[in-house]
Amino acid sequence: QSVLTQPPSVSGAPGQRVTISCTGSSSNIGAGYGVHWYQHLPGAAPKLLIYGYTNRPSGVPDRFSGSKSGTSASLAITGLQAEDEADYYCQSYDSSLSVLFGGGTKLTVL
């Protein structure tokens, strides 16, 4: 069981907005360590979507956005597209001196 908790799955229809949560604790997200999000398509390399809670790397559409509140962070995807169907992972750092990943969330576009 991951220290960073994500819902196993979320779904939405094309054009809709979905959010994926990442819940941690006072020793990781709550301690101020950054949260980063990755998109992972089967058979492909994971792709960085969001870094430092809210920042998008060059080339990532502004349909993807991140936020943080207390010991949790969220990834929001607006204007859902079929190509967004993938697994999404959050990542942070813990005061136990370990990089942590969430368990992953499978996004299904209906």
Place this chain on the structure above:
Amino acid sequence: QMQLQESGPGLVKPSETLSLTCTVSGYSISSGYFWGWIRQPPGKGLEWLGTVYHSGTSFYNPSLKSRVTISVDTSKNQFSLKLSSVTAADTAIYYCARIVDPIAESDLWGQGTLVTVSS
């Protein structure tokens, strides 16, 4: 265009040492950034194994620290992973990645290589 490519045996016997190499092209490891390994067991999520700087300074997942060694060869522009005393639980896709900072994001990943532990 910078790329990372994992290489190594796809099959390792139990109790032996898993060895993988990541070759970096389009960027000199000595120029900066950190470099690391992450794995994904079948049907499971991502797990960080460790991170290394071109100087050789390394950081490891505390749960695997006794079995993991990550080293760097700047002359070949490569870094390597060794995982000792493997069991079936170490069967996974192994990814190498460029890491911005030891506690920060991985901004570029390799395609990954499947390693199966079986006799």
